[in-house]
Amino acid sequence: MEIKEFQKLIKDIYFEKDSKRGVEGTFRWLVEEVGELARAIRKADKSNLQEEFADVAAWLFSLANLLGVDMDEAIRKYEKGCPKCGNIPCTCDE
Numbered sequence: 701m702e703i704k705e706f707q708k709l710i711k712d713i714y715f716e717k718d719s720k721r722g723v724e725g726t727f728r729w730l731v732e733e734v735g736e737l738a739r740a741i742r743k744a745d746k747s748n749l750q751e752e753f754a755d756v757a758a759w760l761f762s763l764a765n766l767l768g769v770d771m772d773e774a775i776r777k778y779e780k781g782c783p784k785c786g787n788i789p790c791t792c793d794e
């Protein structure tokens with residue numbers, strides 16, 4: 701599935717619900733899911749890890765839908781390499 705398709709799918713599934721919940725409520729859910737991802741990383745639970753990544757992505761894309769952000773366009777920020785140094789891989793000092 702491509703980025704555009706995924707964003708459309710998430711919109712079809714959740715846009716109505718998330719519109720009622722609003723940006724702040726949806727953002728809180730995203731943060732909640734990031735917390736669950738953190739717990740999955742700590743437990744090093746591989747099967748759960750994949751699931752939690754999917755959930756974080758779904759909530760992130762859902763929030764983007766609410767705010768009218770086109771993720772396919774947004775990620776082009778990185779298509780020419782690191783936005784700061786312009787290199788692939790990044791050579792910025794940490």
Ligand SMILES: [Zn+2]
Nearest residue numbers: 782785790792
């Ligand atoms: Zn860099």
